[in-house]
Amino acid sequence: MEEKSYQKLKEKVQPYFENAKPCHDFMHTERVLNLALYIGEKESANLEILKLATLLHDIAHQEQDECKGEICHAEKGAEMAKEILDKEGYDKEIINAVAHCIETHRFRNNKIPKSTEAKVLYDADSLDAIGAIGILRACSFSGSIGSLVHNPDVNVENTKRYSKDDSAYREFLFQLKKVKDTMLTKEGKKIAKGRHKYMVKFFDRVNKEVRGKL
Numbered sequence: 474m475e476e477k478s479y480q481k482l483k484e485k486v487q488p489y490f491e492n493a494k495p496c497h498d499f500m501h502t503e504r505v506l507n508l509a510l511y512i513g514e515k516e517s518a519n520l521e522i523l524k525l526a527t528l529l530h531d532i533a534h535q536e537q538d539e540c541k542g543e544i545c546h547a548e549k550g551a552e553m554a555k556e557i558l559d560k561e562g563y564d565k566e567i568i569n570a571v572a573h574c575i576e577t578h579r580f581r582n583n584k585i586p587k588s589t590e591a592k593v594l595y596d597a598d599s600l601d602a603i604g605a606i607g608i609l610r611a612c613s614f615s616g617s618i619g620s621l622v623h624n625p626d627v628n629v630e631n632t633k634r635y636s637k638d639d640s641a642y643r644e645f646l647f648q649l650k651k652v653k654d655t656m657l658t659k660e661g662k663k664i665a666k667g668r669h670k671y672m673v674k675f676f677d678r679v680n681k682e683v684r685g686k687l
């Protein structure tokens with residue numbers, strides 16, 4: 474793929490993120506792109522398919538947010554990507570491969586990432602939710618819903634997600650801790666292990682600081 478045609482496509486895609494929420498804005502796509510290309514190279518993925526799929530993977534996220542989750546941004550995004558790439562003159566084979574990656578990037582409702590590129594996109598996208606960047610995203614999200622800065626004595630069984638008792642720490646205990654066990658590629662597993670270790674260390678320090686021990 475020529476850099477010029479990729480840049481043209483990027484400019485077409487950016488407006489879809491104009492009113493996106495911070496956790497899924499265009500910077501999220503750019504971070505996932507950096508990571509996907511790094512992992513993709515190690516996993517011998519087709520980088521053209523991977524680059525296109527990553528650029529377009531969250532194109533329908535804003536639409537999903539606006540209709541409060543009634544549509545699935547992965548399924549809708551795959552349809553939209555097909556149309557966009559068809560208009561740009563991409564081959565059918567590439568379009569279908571890209572659509573598969575986008576459609577399965579949430580790994581839900583029997584939509585399973587089967588190709589190497591789909592597995593790499595799934596891993597890169599999930600990895601953006603953990604590690605140092607994952608903590609920042611979790612803080613940004615909990616701030617946006619007015620939940621706690623920190624709840625050191627949180628018992629996840631007794632609190633609800635998206636409630637006042639929610640916090641980045643609760644998100645870590647309830648969701649982010651599990652991400653390392655969901656990786657589909659060797660390189661993804663390696664990166665997840667490092668990011669997980671960082672989060673454990675970070676929250677351990679936070680818990681010490683709030684108890685006046687540091």
Ligand SMILES: [Fe+2]
Nearest residue numbers: 530531546578
């Ligand atoms: Fe997504």
Ligand SMILES: [Fe+2]
Nearest residue numbers: 505530531598
């Ligand atoms: Fe994403």
